[in-house]
Amino acid sequence: MIKIVGIWLGVIWATMAVAQQGAQQRYVGLQLLNLNAEPDYGADIIEQSVGAGANLVVLTIYWDEVYKTATSQPDWRQPDRQMEQLARLGVKAGIRIMLGRKAERLQGFWTSNEIMNDDLGRPLWGAYGRTCFSLAHAPTVTKAQSFLKEVCQRYNAYQSQGTILYVTFVNTPTQELGYHYETELNGDYKQVYPTGFDYSSPSLEAFKGWITQQYKRINKVNYIWGTKFTSLNDVRPPTTAYRPLPAYRTRAGKDWYLFSHLQLKNFIDQSIRTIKQVNPSYKVVNEYGAVIDAQAAVRGTIAFKNLDENADGTKVHNDPYWNHRFITDVIRSNRLGKWIMNETFFSPVYSDDLLIKHFDECFENGCNVVTMVASTKDTRLSSIFGPVAARWKNRPWSELRSNATISYKVTEVLDSTSTMVEKAWRTHPQPSPIDVKLEEDILGEDYWRILAANVYPVVANPIIDRATKPKKTYSYTLPKDVFIDPDGEIVTIEALEKPQWLTFSNGTFTGTVPDQLGESKITLRAIDDEGATVQTSFLLKIVNVNQKPVVKRTLPDFESSLNQTISYPIQGDIFDDPDGVIVRTQAIGLRPWMSFNSKEFSAYPQEQGTFTITLRGIDDDSAYAETSFKVKILNRSPIVKQLLPEKTIAQNKAFRFKVPTSIFTDPDGQITKVKAVGLPSWLSYDAVTSTLTGTPTQLGTYQLGIRAYDNGGDSVETAFVIKVDLYGTQNVPPVLRYTPPNAQLYVTQRFLYKVSDSLFYDTNGYVDRIEAPNLPSWLTFKNNEISGIANAAGMYSVTLRAVDDDETSTSTTFNIEVKQAQLSFELIQAGKAGLRKSLGILKNGDVLTEATLPQSITVYANSEAPATKVNFVLRGPYSKNYTATRFPFTLFDEEMGFVPIAGRYVLEAVAFNDSAKVSTATIQFTVKSDQTLQDWEAYPNPFDRVCNVKLPKDLELASVEYQLLTVTGSSLPLNKSTVTVVEETAYIDMTSLALPKGTYFLKILESGSLKKIIKILKL
Incomplete structure (x- = not known):
């Protein structure tokens, strides 16, 4: 019995020792992205990294590689073989589960409606062509978590054996958790732009529901946000495309961030529960791209403490040039007792020392795990993993004691003021660890305290005194804008004081006017939806004569210039009639380019001058009131586009200079006259030819003015300096700054080249004009632009000639090579997107064997020149005519193809760019039977x-x-x-x-x- 107890205590002690060792062990890891889907990929990188000292390898398992389609059999070969290798090598394994999918592998998983979108309606498209589902679309979230569960079940035996250190799940194209911070326009990495997510339909619908739950009323939203939405159903988050960060500095942007955070938090918590339901011993780590810089606002990861509430660790992917100590301090200070991790990226552009420094600083400030991404075997891996592992792998992790504490708030990061936190961190002695505490203020009750403060209603438009005649039936309805409640709504308007003969109900006064002249005071009180009140009073007069209308509001005067739009919205009525109604409003003095109605005054000026517009409000007794405003259309003065060069000329030698009128331009008219002012006695100016002529007799410097007038009479002047010395300066031809590049294009393709003003310059004058003499017949030159459509193959030479103010010139040439575009064919296995694959180039005379071909094939046509459609004609055992109007140009649209029956085929294709034929090709190929046949069969x-x-x-x-x-x-x-x-x-x-x-x-x-x-x- 004693012996059994001793054995049992020994087991407990060993288990505790292993647990303690695991908690104190540091891990130097390889992060394998598995960008290559081949089953045996990565084995050599793993062998090298582990051999150099790495004691952890993290594998990436892709949802869209295991299940390329919704109906295909799962392909686990790569992760299975890698996991077997790690178990054999005796190192720890990590699993990163990538839940994003390639854009062409979405069918059966989620639709375009459920892809994360930016506010322009463009889908998330990122690295390696991957995108992500909306976290607000529950059915897709459920599918993703089913895959998480399947992965964890498949490798649960390794977890039970202690091989697996941790599991992570990521969803963005850069393999991080959260929302992506940019997207590629049309999947083109060259057209990437920053933006926020997620504006998909499921997300926007969820956001509207959440806003309704928080604010209850649209007026409250509009008051706090400073917006003008008409209903809660119209509410949209602020725009973030191209300039995302400013949006998060507003209250609307902070609400949008908080909603996005809660969506992400819900997804994370569900996913962690899914993993731990398979085996509670699985350790789950959340990994992010950033958590404290301004970009973390777009990622939705600032409040990582709350996001990671149920996670066992937190990992951040640092750029090698970031402040690793600071970021590690941030994570460590807010995740006490949890794993702190970081990741760096192996690349030829980063030196070994830089990457080793990344490892060292993270470990020194408290990291348990640091991994390095590597995708190819490289001798440098050993020179990095080796010294890092030697320094850190056998040095137990221990909790750090900080000697200072600073703090920051989520809203400070959203306001882009969090840089002050790092500045404060730098003021403390380094490299000692510092606690950097995060206050998740946006998640607290104080964030919503603004909703509890009621703003009192106000009298927006006081009621003018009213009038009526005796013995009439009286009715007057209050304008809707007398009272407004900035953050709610007016629920009741009551009359506190009024004559007895008058009743007030539903905003309308009614009654029979007594036969007695006089006036009564009416006092109204408005009550908002939270019980706050405001009052206003007016007089109701009983008179025998009609009361003229009055001007309730005026329009301001306007100043503008030609072709500059004027638009002024009119808020409310301009006129009011105390004892009747305004039956019509006239606008007197409108020009043809002006427009007026009860809602707006607008104009698109086509003439200059000052115009008075009179508005007349006429009541039901034909009395009227008037108000006027002015529209002043100013002439914009001419502009000097180019300064004149200083001229040095010889004494007693005739001088002639043509003033280029092109140095002036007029923004709203035309230059009508150019003159020279302040001329010396020896110089004269001919306005007809714009030419200065004369012979200087005295040495000296002369400054004159060249003045241009526009059709509005305004002018502008530029100085022209002439120096007279004994010899003058010999004219130098224009100088070529650079040689225009040669160009290549295909027959029927348009050529366009804008000749830059900077191509030539003149050292002692100006370039008067650029010419393009002897152009090929298919090219034209106009407004310094060479353009045309190439109609024949060949090598064409283009000459550009710059002529200066002294009519001397300099020329340069460049060549345009016009080629006949080639059209090639590619044999394709037919099928759904994701199943299609290339079988190679299909050439003239090819002989194919039935046994080597799939059940159904199609053909792509690839044109060297841009094309908008391709006409196919296939003849043989199978014949087909088809016009493909989108890329890739394929003989069969969508999923179809043809069965490759044995025989000879002729395939012809003609590519068009709009209506112009750009390339054509005809080939013959044969499909040979693989059947064993008898002679003459x-x-x-x-x-x-x-x-x-x-x-x-x-x-x-x-x-x-x-x-x-x-x-x-x-x-x-x-x-x-x-x-x-x-x-x-x-x-x-x-x-x-x-x-x-x-x-x-x-x-x-x-x-x-x-x-x-x-x-x-x-x-």
Whole structure:
């Protein structure tokens, strides 16, 4: 009994020791992205890294590689083999489960409606063509978590054996958790732009529901956000495309961040529960791209403490140049007792020292695990893993004691002021660890305290005194905008004071006016939805005479210039009638380019001047009131586009200079006159030719002005300096700054080249003009732009000539090579997106074997030149005409293809760019049967278009003739062009004979001698 107890205590002690060792062990890890899906990929990288000292390898398992389609069998070969290798090597394994999918592998998983979108409606498209589902779409989230469960179940035995250190799950294209921070326009990595997510339909619907739950009323939203939504159903989050960060500095942006955080938190918690339901001993780590910089606002990961509430560790992917100590301090300070991890990235652009420093600083400030991404075997891996492992692998992890504490808030990061935190961190002695505490203020009650403060209603538009005549039936309805509640709504308006004959109900006064002149005071009180009130009063007068309308509000005066739009919305009524109604409003003095209605005044000025517009409000007794405003359309002065060069000329030598009028421009008219002012006595100016002429007799410097006038009478002046010395300066031709590049294009392709103003410059004058002499016939030169459509192949030379103010010139040339575009064919396995794959280039004369081909094939046409459509014509055992109007240009659209029946095929394709033919190609290829046939056996029999016959080896093929006989004995000759012989098999294409169904006899002769008659059936 004592012995058993001793053994049991020993087991407990050993278990505790192992647990303690695991908690204190540091891990130097390889992060394997598995970008190559080959089953044996990564084995050499793993061997090298582990051999160099790595004691952890983290594998990436892709949802869309295990299940390429919704109906395909799972392919676990790569992760299975890698896991077996790690177990054999005796190192720890980590599993990263990638839940994003390639855009072409979404069918059956989620639709375009459930892809994360930016606010422009563009889908998330990132690295390696991957995208992600909306976290608000519950059915897809459930599918993703089913895959998480399947992965964890498959490798649960390794978990039980202690091989697996931790599991992570990621969803963004960069293999991180959260929302992506950019997208590629149309999947083009060259057109990437920053933006926020997720504006998909499921997310926006969930957001509207959440906002409704928080704010209850649209007025409260509009007041706090500063927006003008008409209903809660119209609410949208702020825009983030191209400039995402400013949005998060607003209250609306912070609400959007909080909603996104809660969506992400829900997804994380569900996923962790799913994993731990398989085996509670699984350790789950959340890994992010960033948690404290401004970009973390877009990622939705600032409040990582709350996100990681149920996780066993937190990992951040640092750029090698980031402040690793600071970021590690941030994570460590807020995740006490949890694993702290970091990741770096192996690349030729990063030195060994830089990457080793990344490892060292993270470990020194408290990391348990640091991994390095590597995707190829490289000798440098050993030079990094080796020294890092030697320094850290056997140094137990211990909890650090900090000597200072600083703090920051989530809202500070959203306001882009969190850089102050790092600055404060840097003021403390380094490299001592510092606690950097996160206050998740946006998750607390104080964040919503603003909703508890009621803003009192106000009198927005006081009621003017009213009037009526005796013995009339009186009715007056309050305007809707008398009272407004900035953050709610007016629920009740009551009359506190009024004459007895007057009743007030539902915003309307009614009653029969007594036969007694006088006035009464009416006091109204408005009550908002939280009980706050405001009052206003007006007089109701009983009079015998009509009361003229009054001006309730005026329009301001406007100043603008030609072709500059004026738009002014009119808020409310301009006129009011105290004792009746305004029956119409007239606008007097409108110009044809002006427009006025009760909602807006607008104009698109087409003439200059000051225009007075009078508005007249007419009541039901034809009395009126007027108000006026002015529209002043100003002339914009001319502009000097280019300064004139200083001229140095010789004494007593004739001088001539043509002033270029092109140095001036007018933004809203035209230059009507150019003159010279302040001329010395020896100089004169001819306005007709814009030319200065004269002979200077005195040495000196002369400054004159060149003044331009526009059609509005305004002017602008620029200085022109002339220096006179004994010799003057000899003119230098224009100088070429650079040589225009040669160009290549294809026949029918448009060429366009804008000649830059900076191509030439003049050292002692100006470039007066650029010419393009002797252009090829298909090119034109206008407004410094060469353009045209190439109509023939060849090498074309283009000359550009710059002419200066002294008519001297400099030329340069460049070549345009116009080629005839080639059209090539690619053989494709037909099927759904994701199943299609290339079988190689299809060339003229190719012989294909049925056994090597899939059940269904199609053909892509690839044009060197841009094309908008391709016309296909296929002839042979299978024939088809088809026009493909989208890329890739394929013989069959969507999932279809044709069964490669043995025989000879002719494929022709013509590519067009709009209506212009850009390339064409015709090839012949043969599909050879792999059946074992007897000599003289025909197949298929019955046949449709092509009948094939196995010929004896000893037959002299060059002497063989073929004839077709009907059952009546008629002979139908078969041309040699209809027969192709490949390896003793004759492929006979009878399409051109247009045979009716029935029985025929194929007669084969050698040198005129009958060799065989074969009975065949036509379908």
